[in-house]
Structures are given as C-alpha cells and as structure tokens.
Amino acid sequence: MIEDLFDNNIRWAAARARVDPEYFRRLASQQSPEYLWVGCSDSRVPANEIVGLDPGELFVHRNVANLAPPQDANFLSVLQFALEVLKVRHIIVCGHYGCGGVRAALSGERHGLIDHWLQPVRAICCRHAAALEAIADFDARVNEVCERNVLAQVVSLAGNPFVQDAWRRGQRLAIHGWIYAIEDGLLRDLETTVDSPRAAYPLLCDAPARAPATEPRRRGAARRR
Numbered sequence: 001m002i003e004d005l006f007d008n009n010i011r012w013a014a015a016r017a018r019v020d021p022e023y024f025r026r027l028a029s030q031q032s033p034e035y036l037w038v039g040c041s042d043s044r045v046p047a048n049e050i051v052g053l054d055p056g057e058l059f060v061h062r063n064v065a066n067l068a069p070p071q072d073a074n075f076l077s078v079l080q081f082a083l084e085v086l087k088v089r090h091i092i093v094c095g096h097y098g099c100g101g102v103r104a105a106l107s108g109e110r111h112g113l114i115d116h117w118l119q120p121v122r123a124i125c126c127r128h129a130a131a132l133e134a135i136a137d138f139d140a141r142v143n144e145v146c147e148r149n150v151l152a153q154v155v156s157l158a159g160n161p162f163v164q165d166a167w168r169r170g171q172r173l174a175i176h177g178w179i180y181a182i183e184d185g186l187l188r189d190l191e192t193t194v195d196s197p198r199a200a201y202p203l204l205c206d207a208p209a210r211a212p213a214t215e216p217r218r219r220g221a222a223r224r225r
Contacts, residue, residue: 033059036082038075038153039094040066040101044182047094051187059086064114065101065121066093068153070160079157083166089173091157094187095150096180097143106132106142124148147190150177154192158200167197 016023037047037060047060061078069075082088095102104111105121125132125145135141154177157163166173177192194200 027056031056031059031086033057033086034089035059036061036079036086036088036091037094038062038066038068038091038157040064040096040099042096042100045094045096045180050180050185059088064117065099065105065149066095066153067117067120067149068093068156068160069120070156076162079160080162083162083171083173087171091163091173091175092178093150093153093157093176094178094180095146095153096182097146098139098182099142099146099149102145102149103142106138106145120152121145121149124152147179150179150190151192153177154194155203158194159204164197 013024033056035053035058037058039045039047039060039062041062041064047062048055048058051058059078059082061075063072063075067075068079079091082091101114101118102121104114105118106125111118128145128148132141132144135144154175157175163173163175172195174193174195177190179188179190180186181188194203
C-alpha cells in the first residue's frame with residue numbers, strides 16, 4: 001500500500017509538469033500565499049482542494065477541532081511566520097459539521113490525552129449549556145457547537161498579540177469564520193469577519209455571551225439546511 005503512494009506521486013508530478021513545465025521550478029522559488037488556513041485535521045477536509053487553490057497559495061495549519069490556542073507553541077509559530085514573514089492578508093478559521101473533536105467534547109466521556117486539547121471546546125459547551133440542552137438531536141447539537149467553536153477561534157485570534165501587532169503596524173489583515181459541510185462539499189460563511197482592532201473590540205468585550213449567526217450562509221447561495 002505504501003508503494004502505491006509513491007506511484008501516485010510520480011503520476012501526479014508528471015501530470016503537473018505536462019500541463020505546466022515551469023510549475024515546480026516556480027513553486028520552489030517562492031512561497032507567497034495571501035491566506036492562512038486554520039482548519040481541522042479531519043482527512044475529509046483537504047484545505048487546498050475545497051477552495052480550488054494550488055500548493056503555495058494557501059498556508060495551512062490543521063489540528064483537532066480547528067483550534068487557535070494562545071498557549072500552543074506550534075500554532076503560535078505558524079501564526080507569527082504567516083503574519084511577519086509571509087504577510088498573509090486573510091486568516092480563515094474553517095470548522096466542519098460533524099467534527100469528531102467536537103463530538104468527543106460533547107460526549108462527556110473520557111478519551112485520554114485529547115481531553116486536554118479539547119478543553120476549550122468543553123468550555124464553549126459549558127458557557128452555552130442551556131441553549132445546547134434545548135437542542136434534542138445530538139447531531140444538531142454537535143453542529144451548533146461546531147459553529148460556536150469557529151466563532152470562539154475568530155475571537156481568540158482577534159485578541160492574539162501577533163494579530164494585534166500586525167494591525168498596529170498598519171498591516172492589512174482580516175480574520176474570517178467559515179464552516180464546511182462534508183455532505184455536499186460546500187463552504188458556509190458564518191459572517192464573523194474581523195479586519196481591525198475597532199471591529200475586534202466588541203467581540204473581545206462580549207466574547208463569552210456572543211452567539212454565532214443562527215442562519216449561516218454560503219456566499220451567493222441559499223441558507224444551509
């Protein structure tokens with residue numbers, strides 16, 4: 001099975017080179033993406049593919065439940081590099097419906113080391129316990145937390161010192177909250193874009209009480225089911 005991956009790679013590289021002989025030479029010469037993608041590790045959510053971008057056009061950080069934790073050195077290193085070296089203009093926090101990490105946090109069961117990582121998601125569940133308990137269907141409850149978790153990460157990023165420093169330098173930077181539906185392959189914009197300290201201030205002051213959009217919309221499309 002492992003050998004198949006090398007065979008696939010050879011075919012992929014050859015196909016790329018046939019279409020664009022300078023593709024790999026150009027790709028090797030620079031990395032200048034305009035976007036930082038903060039997404040879930042779920043293998044069904046391939047960041048570049050779902051937004052139709054080639055390698056080199058999207059700087060990607062993925063972890064379980066698409067978190068932006070201010071104490072995680074791995075995430076902070078990615079964020080600082082994206083802002084100070086790559087000068088990205090957009091940070092996209094993208095969750096997905098049915099997230100296994102969110103489901104684990106909601107289950108109330110112990111799962112080992114991952115429980116420590118998912119503590120921020122459990123905190124969201126606690127803050128909004130009354131609203132979540134009113135949702136009888138567990139899958140619908142999971143999806144609600146998936147949306148709320150995206151908003152929470154947008155808020156966390158808006159208050160991050162690296163982001164605040166970028167805005168203070170006059171760097172053009174917007175943070176977006178999106179969610180992906182594996183069932184139809186479509187992205188929804190949760191309409192949580194923050195592009196300045198002034199726009200971030202209300203979120204940071206009201207973060208625990210603020211709720212996500214009740215009817216998120218995909219740009220130019222009907223509301224989700």
